[in-house]
Amino acid sequence: MTHIPPPAEELRLLDNELRRLDARRAQLLARRAWLITALQQVRPLAATAPQPVAPVAPRREATAPGVQNVLLLLGGILLTVAAMVFTLVSWGHLGIVGRSAVLGAVTLAVLAAPVALLRRSLRSTAEAVAGLGLALTVLDAYALHEAAFQGSDGTTYLAVCTTTLALLWTAYGTALGALRLPRPAALVVAQLPVPLWVAAAGGGLWTAAAGVLLTAAFDVAVALRGSARPVRVVAVVCAIGSGAWGVLAAGVLALEASGPAGAGRAAVLFALAAAIAVATAWYSPRSDVAQVTAAVGGLLLVAGAGGVLRVTVSDTWLVPALLVCGIALLAVVRVPDAVRQGLAVASAVVQGLALLSALPAVAATVLGPLGRIGDVWSGTPVDARDAATLGGVWPSGADTAPLVLALVAAVLVVRGGVWRQWALPPAWAAVVVLPAALQLPYVVGLSVQGLVVAGLLAAATATAPVALWLAVVTSAGVAFVSLATEAATLTVLAVLTALFAAAARQGRHAPVTAAVSLGYATALAGAVGAAAGWRPEHVALLVLAVPVAAALLAPRIIDPATVLAVEITGAVAGVVAIGLAVFDAPLLALVLALCGVIAAGTAIRPDRRGAGYAAAVLFVLATWVRLAAWQVDLVEAYTLPVTVPALVVGFLRRHRAPVTSSWTAYGPGLAATLLPSLAAVQHDPEWLRPLLLGAAALLVTLLGARRRLQAPLVLGGAVLVLVALHELAPYLVQFADALPRWVPPALAGLLLLGVGATYEQRLRDVRRVREVLGRMS
Template sequence: MENVLPPADELVLVDRELAQLDARRSQLLARRAWLLQVLRAAAVPQAAPTPAWGPAAPRPVADTTPPSAQNVLLTLGGVLLTIAAIAFTLVSWGSMGIGGRAAVLGLVTSAALAAPVVLLRRGLVSTAESVGALGLVLTVLDAYALHRVALPGTDGVAYTAGATAVLAGAWAAYGAALGGRLRIPLPVAVVAAQLPLPLAAVAADAGAYALGWAMLATAAADAALLLWGKPRSVRVTAAVGLCATGSWALLTGGWFSLTDPVPAVGLLVAGGALALFFGWRTSAVTVFGAVVAALAAVAAVGGVLRSALPEAWIVPGYVACGLALAAVLRTGLPRPVKQGALGTGAGVLGLGVLWAVPPAAALLLDSAVRTTPVWSGPDMPALPEYPATAPLVLLAATAALAPLRRTWARCAAVLLAWTTVLSLPVSLDLSHSLRLTVLLATAAAGAALACRPQWLTGDLPEPAAAPAVGDGPAAAQGEAAGGGYRPAAGTAPGTTPGMTGPQGQTPASGTSPGSEPGMTGQQGLTPGGTPPAGTAPEGAFGPAAGATPDGGFGPAAGAAPAGAFGPPTWPGWAGARIPAAARATVAPAAALAWCGFGAALASALGAVLSGLDTRAGTFTSLGILLALFAGVAALGERRVRATAACLAVAAAGGLVLAGARAAQLDDPRTAVWLLVVPTAAVGVGARLRRHPLALPVELSGAAVALLAIGLAAGRPASLALVLALCGVLAAAVAAVRPEGGRTAGWTAAVLFVLATWVRLAASDVTTPEAYTLPVTLPALAVGVLRRHRDPEASSWTAYGPGLSATLVPSLIAAWSDASWGRPLLLGVGALAVTLLGARYRLQAPLVLGGTVLALVALHELAPYVVQVVGALPRWLPPALAGLLLLAVGATYEQRLRDARRLREKLGRMH
């Protein structure tokens, strides 16, 4: 059933929605203005009544508000009193007896702690805060004074641990006794509570392990305060303490898992359990708590395995622990906990893969940093002592990702399998020939996957394009298949769905039949200012339609069930679910084809580099790669064919170049033989004609031709031959491919001209006309054809370039030539060009020929003019110049008319 509105009706609907939005915006702006007016009126103090005897004096403007000024004064006073108390305790303490000291400190501390009670009753909260803070500082000074006077022989760290415990309890009781009306005592008590257990462990010289347990116990207390503490300031302080002490404990356990793993198990397990419990009880950090717990578990178990396994098996042991975390998918734990555990396992697996990659990279790049000449034998292998267990890690990662029915996972599995195979020769220390065989085999496997990616995409869902707005049921089907459109839950039949994505929002949930779709989110208010009917009680921050009760990603209303992605194929990692927003937008076949082709290209590069060690290896690798890339170009997935065709041409060029080197040919002769590849490319392009591969093949052949030109540059005669042959090839392309004839034709002309110039230069020809006439004659012929096809074409476009190519260089040469032959021939030629331009009313020949003829005549008459001027009296030239100016001035208007007529005549020419 189709319920797409006609464009006119849809336009009316959109205009109506925009009008409603404008009306609602006006209402909100008016309400905002009224609220601002009310707030300003409340902030301005009431003006005092004006006395009867005259106007009131203007009041000075205050720089600060009264509360802020009061806080500054109280804070400053408290700081000064604290400094005075410290100075009294440290400096003046010794001048009083034991009774006087105790009496002074007790009296001052009691007064400072009792004063806030009276101040709070009078409503002086800020003053009470300042005095209460002073009282807390005095209690610290009391503890210090007690240690100095009564317990001087007590260990300082042990006494500090006990004192902080007593102070934490006293401050907590003091804050609770005041009903929490003072903000300082309770957070300060939490800060003091962080110290007793760690200081006690230090005082007992129990070691770093016991200190870690003390930190963990403190972290557990902080977690309890964070979960059940009432004042927000206490929870914030406890959160900071939890992060600090918990991190210390877990880092201590992680360090001991590397050195003494068995005792560290208890600390890591306890820390992980605390993180998991806290995350479970706090939804905001559930994933983070699960990550911490999973890391602690991996560190604990992996540390034990580390102590029991050989060195080569340490990393695989940790990787096995990371893979074991996939077992949480088969438990009843909340989804955020599963996500955290799976993320941790993926991270551990990724680190293991990074550890296992160097052998594969060494196989690919070892020959790139060779220290011996080409064809001189294999060089020393890299990474000779790398652990042989690296391929096992890569194999485990491949096995973990391969069952996932996701395009990205399948592509990653292909690349990991390719890396696994490449790592075997280095890990097993195989010979050079076997390494080359592995490289060529992986290149062949990648090429096969590029040709037939359907081998690995049978169980992968194909992405569907997002349907257009208003497709009705088709839109819901598109969402089920991975599209981006979904009508809102509760849209009644017959209503027109709204716009989704950046252009709009889905209709509000619960839209009544026949009504127009509204806007949800910040704009989803009805004209009356209330949320749309059917909106969840949570408002804008509640779970979206289709969200699961635990806040995870569940199927939206109208979306496909979980089976749309395919059920998990084996227990463990394959059970992970991915939200609809993360669905693939690239066809699986194309993605896998590019993965296989990329692997084949990397292996091919490694095979070429490794094959340079021996002559047989070079020819074998290049020949096989030529066949592979030609096969991909003919049979591969359509998106990789063009690149494969270019690489096949490059492999052919490398094969010819290697053959020339094997025959000990010099560079010029190698360049001539190398033109076999562009010739074959032109033949293939002619055979393909309008096929999409024709142009890539020809361009690749042109690149090989450029290499040939570069090789022949050292010998001009050979360079001229190579340029001429390249021109023939370009002319052949222009002849057999009409759609590309213009570009190829111009290229052929340029190459022929360059070949002629190089040949002339090699023959020591310095006459400029020998260089310019080969350009002028074809250019004039092209101009004649252009004018024949388009009589309205300008003569400057048709004949200007050709005539300028000869006339201008010849004129420059004539001015520096003392003989009469070149000026005479140039003058005759310029005269002929001028007469032809006048005869056929062509502007370019007339202007160019006339200008050159005049300049040649001036050049020939210049010596005689100089002689005549030298024979005349010195006063005669100024006199003649004056007479000329008078004559021109007298006939100025006539000269203007003559110039205007000449310009008009030239303008009427082409």
Template sequence: MTYPCPYCGAPANLETGCPSCGRGPDPDAAEVIRTDAEISVLIGELATARKAVSDLEVRISQAWQRRHKAAARVRLAVGAPPPPETSSRAVQNVLFTLGGLLLGVAAIVFTAVAWAQFGLTGRAVLLGVVTLVALAVPPLALRRGLTATAETMAAVGLLLTLLDGYAAWYVNLFGVADGSPARFAGVVCLVTVVIAAGYALVTGLTGPRVAALLVVQPALPLLVGPADPGPAGWSLTFGAIAALNLVAARRALLVPLAYVCAAGATLIALLPAAIAGIDTLRTARPVFHAAWQAAVPSAGWRLPAALALVAAALFLALPPRARPAALVAGASAVALALPAGLHLPWWNGPILDLVALVALVAALAPAGRRAAPALAPSAARVAALPAAASPSAPVAAASAVTFVCQVVAVVLLGAHALAAGFGRPGVAAGVLVAFALLGAALAVRGGNPVLADGGKIVALLSLPAIAWTGAAALGLAHPAQVRAVTVAAAVGLLIVAFTRAGAAALAAVPPLAVTLLVAETDLVPGAASLVVLGVIVVAAAVAGRVGPTAAGRGLGVAVAVAGGLAVALTRPAGSVLEAYTILGSCLALAGAFAAKRAQTPSWAAYGPALIIGLVPSLITVLTNDEGQQLRRLLLGIAALAILLAGAKFRLRAPVVAGGGTVAVVALHELGLVWELIPRWIPLAAGGLLLVLVAATLESRRRDLSRMRHALGRMS
């Protein structure tokens, strides 16, 4: 086998070695050449196999579609009942969710108002016993394999744990009400987090982990709040929360939720920097006439220092490949906060922004090249990467995150520099010159077509603005300013005409011209009418493509709903609303039963009747609280019955309509906790009913799964 000699590069083989330098055979060098050839063949085979798998998936999907259509025609011909619209698992999840919601709302209402009827000892014993019972149910349910039941009751038990803290404050247990309410709430949150984390460790449930992660978010701000930490203190507080969430994500604990919480805490931690940047803009007013000596209101030197510490904490908490994003965000925040932090004149803001911009633009091109595989619009670029386990794929993804952060930071700092620079025409001209130079640098050294075209657009659009602000800075009259802008625009058009890529800048002119035209001639209402007309045309085209049957059903639903609501709104004053809506609902329901076919969706068949019967009463309940107690109770019972009927027959429309109404009514009751009415009783009863029905359904599904496994082993 021939291979290049690793010492001199001459052709060598395993029999005689290298004839040029005289070294003996090198099996490792030969193995490298042989393995390279094998890898090339395997990559080709992998691509062929992936294409074959993709083709098979498409053919299987098409076969399933043909099978479903044929089965539907068979059922229609023999009059067989249609298949269920929802799965038993989906119905079970809906029932558990709504049952837990009703139980939680009932517990909150009971703790807030109704339990005042009991004595001090009775209150503590009752709420404590209920909490212990709720926390004792999940382990028993887990032993029977009822995981969803355990998750629901664990969530209710942890909510009751929080309410126990409120109860202790309400009765001033051990004098806790004599201190700060916010600090006590923070202590309660920390205790709940410890209980939830320990509970998750013992039971292995997911819900307590989610509860611990969510409840820990307000704990630290509640503890810090009474000390009045100021902007720097709040940045440090929320920066610590963001770092804690990132650590949880790195330890594979609820990764998506942890990253969402970390993103929210990071935005709040950087909010003082945005406020300091707004203070710089306010000091730079009025446009073209700001005072040179006007200093930005001081936020204190601690704010930039705190932002730097937050960036450092995020840098350490993030995975190594995502750490550049923390540096970009931290540098941008510090640049925005420095003028206010050091009490500098307003014109220092654009200078600091431009310094940060230069550094970001210098790093933008290599970041774009590293992120190209993840940002490429063509799937072929991604498919050309090595196998999914290759470390290059996560590198590209992390580089894409950093690249996007850099682009956002460039836009933010550039906009701030330009807005602040317009305090004086000379400063504005300097900022625009810097923009033009940075755009030209990107156009020449961007290394990416998108970056290069973006740089050319920025540079070309900066020319007329430089001419305008420069002429104003020199004190030229208005006609001279117009001539300068005209010459600069002509130069830009010549550049566009003599460079092919300059046509990208020309593409930015029509949107800008339309925007200016609308702003100058006040054409916004006309534009809105055109948008509405366009939406109507598109909707008509889509309706024409779905076919007359579906369009007719949709039109029938719309007409029935509109007619029912019109009757409800135009009823005689003083009459009972339900006397009209229930009649219309019953008529629509009777028509649905008479005209329903086997393949008619439940929304088309029962949707009008459900909407006519539920929506007017729900709107009345939400908009008028006076004397609506009986209506709320009856509406909730009716919605609960509709939900259970939909769960029984596995129909989507009753499940969604009834469940949505139950949820809205329950949340509305939560907003009326100040009324001393024991309405927590029907809420708790309804919640227990839904949880019991869902637990029964889960138990049946578990038994059915066990029977299937047993039959499978027997065969």
């Protein structure tokens, strides 16, 4: 009887055993540390001893199975070649009995050899010998034809031979199931009997295509139900090849058909190919393969229907009819999910192609009106199509484009989910193209597109931004279309300005809508001026109303992005006004001055102080343009308007920030007048400009010295010296001519001696001057 201690006693025993184990572990760790130390001391000595060099085995570049397969392949090829040579060359030396006996015996012996080889587990050798045997059967067929059936029909004989060989090889591969070659080879040969039998029977292209498609169906069955992987792979390849050949033949028949009967025969082939593809998808165990084959089947069904529709309906209605066929694929529901998804893909492909066919009509409607730029106010078009194409060619078959676009949009809406958000572009395109497609009156077309803009702007406040950009594109198109007549232009531009302004007040997408509204307001101002018969430079004054409105609206807008968009659009409108007035100098000066006033008004805002610089530039430009208009050629008249404001700004800046450098505060302003005047002095024969410039430079120098400012001191002093040298230059030249030739070198030598003797003192003077300038601001 086994004794079981109480729990307390058992716990005590376990604790004692664990303590003994811990003690033993500590001893083993100590011993391990000692051994590691000892080995580290011995290893350097052992490293100095010469180590024996192990022989390096030569690298093998091929594996044993690979070598075996290569040898077997070469052997089989050589034997096959030998058999062919015997059959083709040496055949005539034997009688009929000898020929039959030799070929029969050799073929049977070769085909039987793999049985013994497989028993000895020589599978690769058996495969090679079996391949030789299959090749010999082909040679036997050829030899039999040459010996006994030379007078028979060649096509019929080939049909019989390929059928027989396919059956024999299949039986042979089934009997020797361990061999992988015979059954795939039989499947390849099985692709030939049906088309050969059809050709032998005198069948046409339709019969041959039907036979090939039936062969493809057989291949599909083998691929789906076959057990050996090599057979399934070969079956897939053969099914694709045979199916493609059959579909190509069906396409040729459909294109050659001139009536419903011929198109119907081609449609039957397409339907057969589609049935094979859908059946493949239905029974395929892989979902990706099922989806692809189902999609191909759906496209084949539509192609077959298209061949019939091509000869029964007009070209205008062909695309809508095909689109309906593609949409009908979505109605198939009681099928596996993979099949339904594949048919949905096929339907999407058909719908995409239909959309591509409608693109020329959309492009003609949206982009065609751009040509109105060079033909403004030429007269009321005949209809909406004439307005869009300017009397040009309407794309062929584009009359049904609105229906195609509407059907695609409806399908997307019905499918729901993520597809619904893609319904807006085709629906928009359908409505935009409709007036031109139906050749509605010009005014009706303008009204429809205006309503589209209003609807899209309303939708943009609650949906994705795509509605906003469609509204912008549509508005541009209707604006160009309206250029046909004066009244339409003024009305459309006014309406567009109001629509986008109202959309900007809603807050959503305000930066875009506000900018577009001001852009159309700019165009409206130009159109109003042109309608009044004003010259472009006078129209510029009217366009300036847009920058004024932008400057007044910006402080009342809360969103920073909208403020920036409004100001940028206003600035662009100002540039447009300047461009309109560029050929009239007095008006250009006025426009620049008014733009400067607008910029100065904007600079009053604390967050737009930088606009003050733009205002100063604009005022200066206005002054220069006015002086040029007055034909003033005095340099100082152009530079003093720059210098005075610049010095005032510099003074104010130093007053607010005393640490500002005098070069930053006064340098640009002083240089703006002193340097151009100094350049003008060089070509001025009069004495007044040098006198005034020298006096001004002296005054600037004294002010710089008094205030201890570098910029005035250096610039004023330099200009003063250069003016003085310019005025003394004639006298210096006369004095130099009066001196003997030895005097200048002597003076130069004395100068060098003096500088050399007092070199250190001169260095101290230079450092002192630099220190004095450095203490100046």
